[in-house]
Structures are given as C-alpha cells and as structure tokens.
Amino acid sequence: MTQRGIKLSRNDRIRQLALYAVYILILSTVQVSFPQYLSFRGQTADLMLVFVILVGYFFGPLDGAVVGLITGFLRDVLSGTTLGIGALLLMYAGLFGSLILSGKFHRRAVLGALQVFLITLGYKVIGHMIRYFFPLIMEHDSVYLSFRQVILDSILPQLAVNLVASVPLILLLTYLGPYRRGYIRQDEDQRSGMEELWRTK
C-alpha cells in the first residue's frame, strides 16, 4: 500500500502490515467486547468506522479502501446479519475519508476529527435512508423511528462518541504509525513539490 509514491523498505512494509493487522484486530474486538463502556445514549463509539476514516484521511485512498474492506468484513463476521454490507460500507468510508478535506488541508491531524464528523454524518444519514426505504432488505417492517428520534437518539449521540473516539486514534496513527513519522512529512514535502510543479505549468 504505497499509493503515495514513496517506496517502503522491507522492514517498513512489515511494520505497516503488522500494525494495521494489530489495530484492526484490537479495535474491532474492543468495540464488540465492551460496548457498555463505549456508549452514550444508546450509541456505541464506532471504533472501526473512525479508524477506517482516519486511515483514509492520513494515508490515502488505497490504504483507506483496503483497510475499510478488511475491517468491514470483520465487522460482518463479528456482528452482522448479512455478510458483505459492513465490508462495502467501510470500504467506501475509507475511500471518502481520503477524498474529502485531505487534499485541501494537507491531512492535518487536528482536522481528522472534522473528517470523522463528516463521514460519520454521511454514514448515519445513508444508513437511516436505506433502512427507511428498503425495509424488506434490511429485515424490519415499515414502522420506523421518527425524524426527532433519528436526530436525537441516533445521529447526534453517534457523532459525539465518534468524535471522542477519534482523539486517541488520531494520536495513535500520528505518533505510532502504521508508517514511521517521517513518512507523512516526506510525503507532504514531495506533494508540495508536485503542487509547485503543477502551478508552474
């Protein structure tokens, strides 16, 4: 996953894959093992979603999509009724995480939380729309939550807990990796050089 033009050494590659594997396993396990400690007004902090968004935001579309696909598959295996839905949702969450804001704001760590806010909002809105418009596919009848319940009991609490969860995950991804710290800086330097090149043309 070196989509950003920098060749990783063998050791760095191993470190990258190992850390991704550890993050995915631990975060998904923690989320489904201790939801009672991660909840606010009935909504559990979606560590898997936040992680995937941040990976996309910090490390680009390929990392975001692949990590999203794997994490989503794990989500389906752990707590989904139908295999594939979680994989699809998180793959696109990772992809959008890499597309919105990241270019304009040069993947600044502080704005990672804003990215989490935006994608979580999109995820929840799309999820509620799917469940409202395709009740048979999603296994429930035509009775659905009121608009007020959707906002106050679902979207707002989820945004709040996801924002809180994003803080340690931003620190984790910024300071521990999957890549060495120099990688982001090196990449930023390379990109700003490319941007100048683009402007002179």
Add this chain to the structure above:
Amino acid sequence: MFRRLLANRVFILVLVTLLIVAVIFFDSVTGNPVHVISTPVSLIVDPVQKVIRGTGNKVGDFFSAISDGMKIREENQKLQEQVAELQYQVQQGEVATRRWEELKDAFHIQDSFENYDIYGASVLSREADEWFSVFRVDAGTHSGISITEKNPSYAVVDAQMNLVGRVLSTDLTSSKVMPILHEGFSVSAKVNSVNGAVVNVHGEIELKEKGLCMVDSIPERAELKVGDELVTSGKGGLFPAGIPIGVIVSIDDSSALNRTATVKPYSDISALNDCFIMVPGKDVQTDSGDLTGTPTPAA
C-alpha cells in the same frame, strides 16, 4: 487490455463493489454456504477476542472487588439467613420431585424440553452499532450446531431458560445469535394460562433501545392485561412450547382491529455472558414457521 483494466483503480473498485454485492445477495439465500468463509476469520479473531475480553474482565473485576468488599460483608449475613430457609425448601422440593416423577409415569406426561440437546456457549462478541446488532457465541459446527435446511435455526435461552434469541448462522467455532430485541426476530407466543391467547412477538427498532418487544396479531376476543406472562407457543416448530419470553408491560387498545402490546423480555441480553442452544433431537418435528425475517402473524 486486461492488464490495463487491472491497472485502472476505478475498474478495480467497481469490480470489488460488484463482488461484494454478489456476496450480499448470495448470503441472503437460506442455507447458503457463504458463512463458511467466516471460519478462518473466527479462528484468528476468537483467541484474540478471548484474551482481550479476559483482560478487560480481570481489570473490571479488580476494581469491582475493592468497591464490592463492604457490600459483600453485609450481603453475607443476609445470605446465611436465606440458606437456612432454602435448605428447608430444598427438602420440600425433593419430595415434590419424587411425586412429579410418579405422576409423570402414571399420566405419560412428557417434559417440554426432554427431546432437546442443550449446548452451553459463552458470548464472544456483542453488537458493533445499532445496525450490526447480532452477537456471537463460541459454539459452532464443531460443537454440533449446524444450520441445515431441516434445521434452519435453533432456539437460544439463558441460564434461567428464558428466551434469548435464535441462531442465525454458524461456522466451525462460532455461531451468530439474533437476539429477541432485534427487528428481524419473530416468535409465536401464548399467554401462560390455560387456553391463553396465541400472539406474535417480534423485535421493533423503536422499542429496541428501551429493551422491549412488540406483541401483535392479538386475537379479537383475547383478554390481555399488563403483567401477563408470555411463553413460546411451540407453533412453528423452531421454539419448543413453554420457554418463558417476558411480561406484558403495556397494551394499546386504540384500534380494535389492530391491538398491540409491548413485552419486557426476562432475559437481560446486555448482561448475558453465557447462553444455551437448544438442538432438537431426532424425535422432534421442526419446520421454519418462526423464522420469518419480517414480523408476520403468529406462525
């Protein structure tokens, strides 16, 4: 050209999306083998999950041990008094059991669950969010729990034999359980009295957060009141008759043709650590009447 296509990221994305959509549709077909692919994932995830869960529980136990110390001392005194009372009740119970066995033989009464094999399982994982809300237990095909066309699901109960949910799918080492509160869950129930009304109990998204289930398909002349106990009716074949479900907490009579009620399940799924899967023996006739994905009239 094929190589050029493979180098195109948009093409790969579309291809992966189509593959996943195919898996989703294929997985919706009853009795599909797609869940087999989750077996290797379970083999990797389960040990990690057990370690993390065990560590978390130990940390939690350590802190609760300190705070609970004082309470335990007080409770111990009360419990000693209760022990004396319970010993008397045990003696009475033994006499009653002997009498029950004699009557059972005399009247050829059959125990409700005697033809079911009960498999114990520990909860491995809980819901991920409000839309991914089934839980996993550590009993799979390796333990004798397998989903087939003949047995498309199994009833799951807690230690007090209260209904928890039903098995949704299995792999080698684990099974997914759809809890009673899930909006896809539906079971035929009856009021636990002689000639009690048969109704339909199902999960509903609006009631899930309150820990309640919806009761509908209530017969026109049925007398239902708050506090009535509901048990499985046995109609539909999946759930044996007589498993306690919960008590009715409210009734809505505003529409005479469509009376509804809410039921508070006995089983506290959020606090569940162990459960039991009821696998019918060879003598038990089953059909899939209770397995409707969407709530339907009582099966």
